[in-house]
Amino acid sequence: MIDTVVVAPTPGGTSTSTLAGLSWPSIVAGAVVACALTIVLLAFGTGLGLTMVSPWSGSGVSATTFKITTGLYLIVIAMLASSIGGYIAGRLRSSWTDVHRDEIYFRDTAHGFIAWALATVLGATALAIPATSLIGGSAVGASQAAANAAQTNGPMDGYVDTLLRSDPAAAGPTGTASGGTTNATDSHGEMVRLFTRSFRDGGDLKGPDREYAAKVVASRTGMSQADADKRVNDVVTQVKADADAARKATASLAFWLTAAMLLGAFCASLAATEGGGLRDGTWNSRRR
Numbered sequence: 001m002i003d004t005v006v007v008a009p010t011p012g013g014t015s016t017s018t019l020a021g022l023s024w025p026s027i028v029a030g031a032v033v034a035c036a037l038t039i040v041l042l043a044f045g046t047g048l049g050l051t052m053v054s055p056w057s058g059s060g061v062s063a064t065t066f067k068i069t070t071g072l073y074l075i076v077i078a079m080l081a082s083s084i085g086g087y088i089a090g091r092l093r094s095s096w097t098d099v100h101r102d103e104i105y106f107r108d109t110a111h112g113f114i115a116w117a118l119a120t121v122l123g124a125t126a127l128a129i130p131a132t133s134l135i136g137g138s139a140v141g142a143s144q145a146a147a148n149a150a151q152t153n154g155p156m157d158g159y160v161d162t163l164l165r166s167d168p169a170a171a172g173p174t175g176t177a178s179g180g181t182t183n184a185t186d187s188h189g190e191m192v193r194l195f196t197r198s199f200r201d202g203g204d205l206k207g208p209d210r211e212y213a214a215k216v217v218a219s220r221t222g223m224s225q226a227d228a229d230k231r232v233n234d235v236v237t238q239v240k241a242d243a244d245a246a247r248k249a250t251a252s253l254a255f256w257l258t259a260a261m262l263l264g265a266f267c268a269s270l271a272a273t274e275g276g277g278l279r280d281g282t283w284n285s286r287r288r
Helices: 024-052 063-091 101-140 142-147 157-163 184-198 207-221 225-280
Strands: none
Touching: 024 063, 024 101, 024 225, 063 101, 063 225, 101 225, 157 184, 157 225, 184 207, 207 225
């Protein structure tokens, strides 16, 4: 007597497919497309931004409007490029006929997310290549840069120039203020080093250094000590304000980039599931 055993198929299929869980060709294709679209949209955005900014007073957009517009455009770039890249990664993947539909949904989502991650890594690498070339070029010309160090402008040179600016009407025949005995080049370089060291890592010009700077200003410009103290305080305030503005701008850009990357990951994952549904013909009937 022979017993016949009938195995009923599991609704929606089982996970016994011999195909690999990841389709790397489709993932790489989606990542490359996302990177290419990002470069194209960034180039377009750069040109658009240059048309919005004008050196003339009262022309163009304000700095706040420009920063907000730039942040929103970064989000738009991430959403468009990631969505198309994720859709391609999900649509080009090989179909499974014996895998549960929930597992298919997860794998499509994973394909979109991995394509986004690969595109992010490729984009970071592409940005690192120019930086590496720049560092290499700087190393080759290090000797020449050292020879011309006295003529190189640092971030504090402009502030020191404002600090030591003398009244042309009070200048003597040598180009320094009458009564000034300090060598112009030596005092300028000393003040640059003093300001650079004091304001490094968010520091401040300490009391003794502030008093010494005021004396140098009074000696170089012929100003009274009270006026020299006021100029030093004004320049120090300006340095702090500019440093704070740069810090806030950097933090704002970091937040915009973070938001753009998170939205890009979500769009890539969602688009991959939609592409997979269209690939399998289950786009309208898929359970979510």
